[in-house]
Amino acid sequence: MQKMKIAIVYWSKNGTTEKAANIIGEKLSENEVDLFDLQIDPDPNVSGHDMVIIGGPIYFGMMQNPVKMFCKHNEKLLLEKEIGLFICSISREQDEAQFENAFSVKIRNHSRANACLGGELIFEKLNFFEKLMVWKVAESHLEFHIDQLETDTFVEKLYAVIANYCTA
Numbered sequence: 001m002q003k004m005k006i007a008i009v010y011w012s013k014n015g016t017t018e019k020a021a022n023i024i025g026e027k028l029s030e031n032e033v034d035l036f037d038l039q040i041d042p043d044p045n046v047s048g049h050d051m052v053i054i055g056g057p058i059y060f061g062m063m064q065n066p067v068k069m070f071c072k073h074n075e076k077l078l079l080e081k082e083i084g085l086f087i088c089s090i091s092r093e094q095d096e097a098q099f100e101n102a103f104s105v106k107i108r109n110h111s112r113a114n115a116c117l118g119g120e121l122i123f124e125k126l127n128f129f130e131k132l133m134v135w136k137v138a139e140s141h142l143e144f145h146i147d148q149l150e151t152d153t154f155v156e157k158l159y160a161v162i163a164n165y166c167t168a
Contacts, residue, residue, distance in 0.1 A: 002166040004031045004082075007049040010056060011038040011066040016120045017057045017088045020146050024053060024086075027155040031162065038066040043073060050165060051082040053158070056102065057119065058089035063102035071107050079106065082161050084113040086154060088146070090120075113157035118147035 008025050012018035018037065025033045036044035046052050056067035071078065087102050089095060095116035100108065108114070 004050045004162045006031050006033045006051045007046040008053045009036045011064050017055055020088055020117050053084040055086040058087050058098045079110050083111045084158050085111045086115040086117050088117050088119045112161045115150055115154035117150050
Protein backbone atom coordinates (compact mmCIF):
# COMPACT_ATOMS: atom_id res chain seq x y z
CA MET A 1 0.00 0.00 0.00
CA GLN A 2 1.17 3.51 -0.80
CA LYS A 3 2.18 5.60 2.19
CA MET A 4 0.55 8.89 3.02
CA LYS A 5 2.41 11.96 4.24
CA ILE A 6 0.66 13.06 7.44
CA ALA A 7 1.09 16.20 9.56
CA ILE A 8 -0.13 16.19 13.14
CA VAL A 9 -0.45 19.80 14.30
CA TYR A 10 -1.18 20.42 17.97
CA TRP A 11 -0.85 22.83 20.86
CA SER A 12 -0.48 21.51 24.39
CA LYS A 13 -0.31 23.57 27.55
CA ASN A 14 0.36 20.85 30.11
CA GLY A 15 1.29 17.84 27.99
CA THR A 16 -1.95 15.90 27.52
CA THR A 17 -2.60 16.95 23.92
CA GLU A 18 1.06 16.35 23.10
CA LYS A 19 0.72 12.85 24.56
CA ALA A 20 -2.42 12.24 22.45
CA ALA A 21 -0.68 13.54 19.31
CA ASN A 22 2.25 11.20 19.93
CA ILE A 23 -0.07 8.22 20.46
CA ILE A 24 -1.86 9.00 17.19
CA GLY A 25 1.48 9.43 15.42
CA GLU A 26 2.72 6.07 16.70
CA LYS A 27 -0.47 4.35 15.58
CA LEU A 28 -0.11 5.87 12.09
CA SER A 29 3.63 5.15 11.85
CA GLU A 30 3.22 2.92 8.79
CA ASN A 31 2.95 6.26 6.99
CA GLU A 32 5.28 9.26 6.95
CA VAL A 33 4.21 11.22 10.04
CA ASP A 34 5.48 14.68 11.07
CA LEU A 35 4.45 16.24 14.37
CA PHE A 36 4.25 20.03 14.67
CA ASP A 37 4.01 21.64 18.10
CA LEU A 38 2.45 25.09 17.69
CA GLN A 39 4.36 26.32 20.76
CA ILE A 40 7.61 25.74 18.86
CA ASP A 41 6.37 26.58 15.34
CA PRO A 42 3.17 28.67 15.39
CA ASP A 43 2.60 28.37 11.63
CA PRO A 44 4.14 25.17 10.27
CA ASN A 45 4.18 24.55 6.54
CA VAL A 46 1.91 21.56 5.91
CA SER A 47 1.46 22.15 2.17
CA GLY A 48 3.48 19.05 1.29
CA HIS A 49 1.34 16.75 3.40
CA ASP A 50 -1.60 14.67 2.15
CA MET A 51 -3.40 14.65 5.50
CA VAL A 52 -3.39 17.15 8.35
CA ILE A 53 -4.57 16.13 11.81
CA ILE A 54 -5.22 19.05 14.15
CA GLY A 55 -5.66 18.83 17.89
CA GLY A 56 -5.78 20.98 20.94
CA PRO A 57 -6.92 21.17 24.53
CA ILE A 58 -10.11 22.69 25.82
CA TYR A 59 -9.51 25.03 28.76
CA PHE A 60 -12.52 26.52 30.49
CA GLY A 61 -14.72 25.47 27.58
CA MET A 62 -12.59 27.00 24.83
CA MET A 63 -10.08 25.82 22.24
CA GLN A 64 -6.79 27.63 22.66
CA ASN A 65 -5.92 30.48 20.28
CA PRO A 66 -2.83 28.93 18.65
CA VAL A 67 -4.98 26.12 17.23
CA LYS A 68 -7.74 28.50 16.16
CA MET A 69 -5.22 30.81 14.47
CA PHE A 70 -3.51 27.93 12.65
CA CYS A 71 -6.88 26.80 11.27
CA LYS A 72 -7.91 30.34 10.33
CA HIS A 73 -4.60 31.18 8.58
CA ASN A 74 -4.54 27.86 6.72
CA GLU A 75 -8.23 27.33 6.04
CA LYS A 76 -7.96 27.38 2.25
CA LEU A 77 -5.08 24.88 2.27
CA LEU A 78 -6.79 22.65 4.84
CA LEU A 79 -9.93 22.47 2.70
CA GLU A 80 -7.76 20.96 -0.06
CA LYS A 81 -6.36 18.25 2.25
CA GLU A 82 -7.68 15.21 4.03
CA ILE A 83 -8.10 16.37 7.61
CA GLY A 84 -8.84 14.93 11.03
CA LEU A 85 -9.67 16.88 14.17
CA PHE A 86 -9.42 16.09 17.87
CA ILE A 87 -9.82 17.79 21.21
CA CYS A 88 -8.66 16.86 24.68
CA SER A 89 -11.01 17.80 27.51
CA ILE A 90 -11.91 16.60 30.98
CA SER A 91 -15.53 17.80 30.60
CA ARG A 92 -16.73 14.73 28.74
CA GLU A 93 -20.43 15.56 29.07
CA GLN A 94 -19.76 18.76 27.09
CA ASP A 95 -17.58 17.17 24.38
CA GLU A 96 -19.95 17.74 21.46
CA ALA A 97 -20.55 21.42 22.21
CA GLN A 98 -16.86 22.03 22.92
CA PHE A 99 -15.86 20.32 19.67
CA GLU A 100 -18.31 22.46 17.68
CA ASN A 101 -16.91 25.61 19.29
CA ALA A 102 -13.31 24.53 18.75
CA PHE A 103 -13.29 24.46 14.94
CA SER A 104 -15.06 26.48 12.24
CA VAL A 105 -18.06 24.98 10.47
CA LYS A 106 -16.11 24.73 7.18
CA ILE A 107 -13.23 22.87 8.81
CA ARG A 108 -15.56 20.56 10.79
CA ASN A 109 -17.64 19.75 7.73
CA HIS A 110 -14.54 18.96 5.68
CA SER A 111 -12.97 16.76 8.35
CA ARG A 112 -13.06 13.02 7.67
CA ALA A 113 -12.41 11.92 11.27
CA ASN A 114 -13.27 13.71 14.51
CA ALA A 115 -12.66 12.77 18.12
CA CYS A 116 -12.98 13.94 21.69
CA LEU A 117 -10.19 12.04 23.38
CA GLY A 118 -10.81 12.90 27.01
CA GLY A 119 -8.04 14.37 29.06
CA GLU A 120 -5.64 13.94 31.90
CA LEU A 121 -4.86 16.14 34.82
CA ILE A 122 -1.17 16.47 35.43
CA PHE A 123 -1.37 18.50 38.64
CA GLU A 124 2.33 19.22 38.91
CA LYS A 125 2.08 21.18 35.65
CA LEU A 126 -0.91 23.29 36.73
CA ASN A 127 -0.57 26.71 38.32
CA PHE A 128 -2.37 27.54 41.56
CA PHE A 129 -5.39 29.14 39.85
CA GLU A 130 -5.77 26.19 37.47
CA LYS A 131 -5.64 23.73 40.37
CA LEU A 132 -8.41 25.63 42.17
CA MET A 133 -10.57 25.74 39.05
CA VAL A 134 -10.03 22.05 38.31
CA TRP A 135 -11.01 21.11 41.84
CA LYS A 136 -14.18 23.14 41.49
CA VAL A 137 -15.08 21.75 38.05
CA ALA A 138 -14.02 18.19 38.78
CA GLU A 139 -15.72 18.16 42.20
CA SER A 140 -12.75 16.23 43.58
CA HIS A 141 -13.21 13.40 41.06
CA LEU A 142 -9.73 13.11 39.61
CA GLU A 143 -9.85 9.95 37.48
CA PHE A 144 -9.25 11.44 34.05
CA HIS A 145 -7.39 9.73 31.24
CA ILE A 146 -6.98 9.91 27.50
CA ASP A 147 -9.75 7.64 26.20
CA GLN A 148 -7.92 4.72 24.56
CA LEU A 149 -11.05 3.34 22.87
CA GLU A 150 -11.89 6.74 21.39
CA THR A 151 -8.27 7.14 20.26
CA ASP A 152 -8.34 3.73 18.56
CA THR A 153 -11.66 4.53 16.86
CA PHE A 154 -10.26 7.87 15.64
CA VAL A 155 -7.17 6.16 14.20
CA GLU A 156 -9.37 3.51 12.50
CA LYS A 157 -11.32 6.32 10.80
CA LEU A 158 -8.04 7.89 9.70
CA TYR A 159 -6.83 4.56 8.28
CA ALA A 160 -10.09 4.27 6.28
CA VAL A 161 -9.35 7.71 4.78
CA ILE A 162 -5.76 6.64 4.06
CA ALA A 163 -6.95 3.43 2.35
CA ASN A 164 -9.39 5.36 0.15
CA TYR A 165 -6.81 8.01 -0.66
CA CYS A 166 -4.07 5.53 -1.56
CA THR A 167 -6.32 3.43 -3.83
CA ALA A 168 -7.89 6.40 -5.64
